[in-house]
Amino acid sequence: MANTIQPSSMTIPTFNGENYDFWSIKMKTFFCSQDLWDIVDEGFTIPEDTSTLNVSQKKELKENEQKDSKALFFLQQAVEDSIFPRIMGATSAKDAWGTLKEEFQGSDKVRAIKLQTLRREFELIQMKESETVKDYYTKIKELVSQMRSYGDNILDKRIVEKILISIPRKYDVIVTTIEQTKDLSTLSVTELIGSLEAYEQRLNRHDDNTIENAFQSKLKLRSQDKRYGVKKNGRENSRNEENSRNFSKKNQEYPPCGICKRTNHAEKYCRWRGKEQCQHCKKFGHLEKNCYSKNKHQANFVEEHECEKDQHDYEQQLFYATQDSNDDLSKNWYLDSGCSNHMAKDESIFKDIDDSVKVKVRLGNGTIVESKGKGTVMVETKKGTRFIKDVLLVPNLKENLLSIGQMMEKGYTLHFEGDTCSIYDNSHKRHEIAKVKMEKRNRSFPISFKYTTNIALKVQVDDSWLWHRRFGHFNTQALKMLYQKNMMRNLPYLKENSEACEGYLLGKQHRLAFPTRETWRTKYVLELIHTNVCGPMRTPSLNNNRYFILFIDDFSRMTWVYFIKEKSEVFGIFKKFKALVEKQSGKHIKMLRSDRGKEYNSHEFDKFYEDEGIEQQQTVAYSPQQNGVSERKNRIVMEMARSMMKDKGLPNTFWAEAVYIAVYILNRYPTKAVQDKTPIETWCGKKPSAKHLRVFGSIFYIHVPKQKRHKLENKTNKGIFLGYSTQSKGYRIYNLQTKKLDVSRDVEVDENASWNWVEEKVERRNIFIPIPQSDIEDMEEAKEEPGTPPSPPQQEISSQESTPTRVRSLVDIYETYNFSMVDSKSYEVASKQQLWTKYNKEKVPRLRKPLYGLKKVY
Numbered sequence: 001m002a003n004t005i006q007p008s009s010m011t012i013p014t015f016n017g018e019n020y021d022f023w024s025i026k027m028k029t030f031f032c033s034q035d036l037w038d039i040v041d042e043g044f045t046i047p048e049d050t051s052t053l054n055v056s057q058k059k060e061l062k063e064n065e066q067k068d069s070k071a072l073f074f075l076q077q078a079v080e081d082s083i084f085p086r087i088m089g090a091t092s093a094k095d096a097w098g099t100l101k102e103e104f105q106g107s108d109k110v111r112a113i114k115l116q117t118l119r120r121e122f123e124l125i126q127m128k129e130s131e132t133v134k135d136y137y138t139k140i141k142e143l144v145s146q147m148r149s150y151g152d153n154i155l156d157k158r159i160v161e162k163i164l165i166s167i168p169r170k171y172d173v174i175v176t177t178i179e180q181t182k183d184l185s186t187l188s189v190t191e192l193i194g195s196l197e198a199y200e201q202r203l204n205r206h207d208d209n210t211i212e213n214a215f216q217s218k219l220k221l222r223s224q225d226k227r228y229g230v231k232k233n234g235r236e237n238s239r240n241e242e243n244s245r246n247f248s249k250k251n252q253e254y255p256p257c258g259i260c261k262r263t264n265h266a267e268k269y270c271r272w273r274g275k276e277q278c279q280h281c282k283k284f285g286h287l288e289k290n291c292y293s294k295n296k297h298q299a300n301f302v303e304e305h306e307c308e309k310d311q312h313d314y315e316q317q318l319f320y321a322t323q324d325s326n327d328d329l330s331k332n333w334y335l336d337s338g339c340s341n342h343m344a345k346d347e348s349i350f351k352d353i354d355d356s357v358k359v360k361v362r363l364g365n366g367t368i369v370e371s372k373g374k375g376t377v378m379v380e381t382k383k384g385t386r387f388i389k390d391v392l393l394v395p396n397l398k399e400n401l402l403s404i405g406q407m408m409e410k411g412y413t414l415h416f417e418g419d420t421c422s423i424y425d426n427s428h429k430r431h432e433i434a435k436v437k438m439e440k441r442n443r444s445f446p447i448s449f450k451y452t453t454n455i456a457l458k459v460q461v462d463d464s465w466l467w468h469r470r471f472g473h474f475n476t477q478a479l480k481m482l483y484q485k486n487m488m489r490n491l492p493y494l495k496e497n498s499e500a501c502e503g504y505l506l507g508k509q510h511r512l513a514f515p516t517r518e519t520w521r522t523k524y525v526l527e528l529i530h531t532n533v534c535g536p537m538r539t540p541s542l543n544n545n546r547y548f549i550l551f552i553d554d555f556s557r558m559t560w561v562y563f564i565k566e567k568s569e570v571f572g573i574f575k576k577f578k579a580l581v582e583k584q585s586g587k588h589i590k591m592l593r594s595d596r597g598k599e600y601n602s603h604e605f606d607k608f609y610e611d612e613g614i615e616q617q618q619t620v621a622y623s624p625q626q627n628g629v630s631e632r633k634n635r636i637v638m639e640m641a642r643s644m645m646k647d648k649g650l651p652n653t654f655w656a657e658a659v660y661i662a663v664y665i666l667n668r669y670p671t672k673a674v675q676d677k678t679p680i681e682t683w684c685g686k687k688p689s690a691k692h693l694r695v696f697g698s699i700f701y702i703h704v705p706k707q708k709r710h711k712l713e714n715k716t717n718k719g720i721f722l723g724y725s726t727q728s729k730g731y732r733i734y735n736l737q738t739k740k741l742d743v744s745r746d747v748e749v750d751e752n753a754s755w756n757w758v759e760e761k762v763e764r765r766n767i768f769i770p771i772p773q774s775d776i777e778d779m780e781e782a783k784e785e786p787g788t789p790p791s792p793p794q795q796e797i798s799s800q801e802s803t804p805t806r807v808r809s810l811v812d813i814y815e816t817y818n819f820s821m822v823d824s825k826s827y828e829v830a831s832k833q834q835l836w837t838k839y840n841k842e843k844v845p846r847l848r849k850p851l852y853g854l855k856k857v858y
Helices: 020-033 037-042 055-077 093-104 108-124 133-149 156-166 169-181 189-206 222-247 404-409 463-470 476-484 502-508 567-585 603-612 624-648 652-666 679-684 810-821 827-831 834-842
Strands: 315-317 332-336 352-354 360-362 368-370 374-381 384-393 400-403 413-417 420-424 432-437 446-448 499-501 528-534 547-553 559-564 591-594 615-618 699-703 716-724 731-735 740-744 747-750 753-756 761-764 768-770
Touching (some): 020 037, 020 055, 020 093, 055 093, 108 133, 133 156, 156 189, 404 413, 432 446, 528 624, 559 567, 567 603, 591 624, 624 652, 699 731, 699 740
Antiparallel strands (some): 332 446, 413 420, 499 768, 716 731, 753 761
16 A cells, blocks of 8 residues: 555645535545545445455455545544534445535536526626735636636636726726737736736835825823814815825926925925924924824824713724725724724624613714624634624724734734734634735735625524523513523523514413512512422323422522322422422421312321421412412413424423423523522522523434444434433433433534424424514513403313424525526516416415414313
């Protein structure tokens, strides 16, 4: 076998979901260098009966298996974590390679559409005024390489013609010369670029009218403002006007002026002739004692401000850029050492934004504006996705600004050398995430980012909806309260939405609330416990339970749930509950409020009340409103359980797991009964975290320990997330392979996927329906109201499964797009076609029928 280079001395190209064609070429070269490409491209066959193989065949089979394992390892290392779940189930390098190729390169039809998009981009691209010939040629060359990788053999003649017609007007002289003196059919691209770059250098050498991108501010010194401010501005304006007149005479050359050393006028016509010259800055028009640039801190320093009474009403300072450019400034950011905070002007580039943050920003011209919020911008770098956090939204800006000081606070390192600034993600300069080249025309450092946004070809769920589902389909207004009042750790800022998912409507739609009134409240935990039994359920749970019983502490609203097979078990469960909570809190239960169910009125219960000194409170017959706290809690728990199950299409046998996780979430949700705290924080004194929360019913990929599998078996099993373990730090998962409940911490999760129980496969469901208002009622405190009519009896969770909606794949979207390109452009043309007429007669009447049937439920 040929010698191969050790992988440890090489860098494996990393794939992040973009530029698959470039990455695949690099990986092919890498595999060829390791003598592995044949295994990746063609694979190998394992005989069914290996006992018939001779020694050489067995040796060859073993070598192929080792090569395949090695190639699969390289592929897994060459993709980022966001791509890895796509190939984590592959058992061979060929399968993994084929999976990536099918998804990111597509079929011939998809490749044709991608090529059509690249051709359109090639036709529309234009060189910008501030762009150099080298940078523009780099863009052209990248587009041409992509087009050629998709099979378009574009000729150099076409590239030459494209460059000549797409460069700015300032190159008209050299373009005319080339067209008249050169044969464009034989002119090479390299020769053309060389001529343009030489002409560009000549333009830059003679261009004195360079636009300065000066970052400037004024020092807030009141005495000097009064003395020099107005005169300085007037002098600057007149100087600019005279400069513009002088620059218009550049077509005539003179010897250097003996006064100002310029070559665009004669000395006798110098406008500074006979005027004073400053000995500090060597400029004309003022003396050294009046020089406004004498003090260094006045040139490029943040303007100091007086302290405000309100600490949060401070003024953010920045050096205001004044570059005049035709660039798409929403994509360009300028590195600024004088900017005290990252600032952006376009709200659409924010991943999330907190519009409640309002701070004052002083611009370079002295104007004070107010920011419209603060949030996070997600951008793509060559080292993957990066988050620019704590960015102020300032619509009045002309450019987006990156604060160098803020970047250094976040742990980034910036290294300036020559005309380049390199940005590293740590102080050891190991991982370079960006390299910014200085614009020679204005000596600034612009960096252009590609934003990670939701586009038509990639389905992405808003964070607000994801957390809405993680919290059991509770309203986003309450989620926003959790964040604003800092009631939970690791919870991001979430926008309030006016929509609800299908699971919400199927499980929680109800009538409007009846009026409530203030009632007596307890003063400490366990002073009053509310309890109620819910059931029986028509479908038994996984452990054959048909009832669940709730215990709610009146002071903290902390809730405990227990599952039972018969109501006769209530007494034993209450004794367990009493021992648990009294041990945890160090207090004793004083009162127990329940309905008049027989399970609470047995002789053993009465004797236990007397022995333990517990006061028994029971509702009047047929008046469940007097036990409103537990009755309402039952309803909320059932609604949450129903919504979560419908959202993921789970069978009713999982109702107990859904009820358990609903109670788990409610203990971490705000309530009006407790001011600015969650029930679990009120009970145990520790603020909960949202970091571990996941959407109930999501698909989990469970890692199989090596002790429980053979070498060629899958390393993961699919499972369904059912809750959080109370005995260990892990997730409770229903293993779809073993049909048993597992507890594991080594998992990968796909929260937007669910299990199709009919076809036994993973599918994606994502249905959102707009509604007028979120379920704000669930936030309100349950109050006892005798005048409120009785609550309806608890209903069994419906066994009717909601129809799943599949999210379209890339192939489907491309095919639809390809069809739309050849579709009719007008009604007159379409109405004459036979297929359209047939569709109009058969399909259109169906669309006029109601989408959903209605049924009254009493």
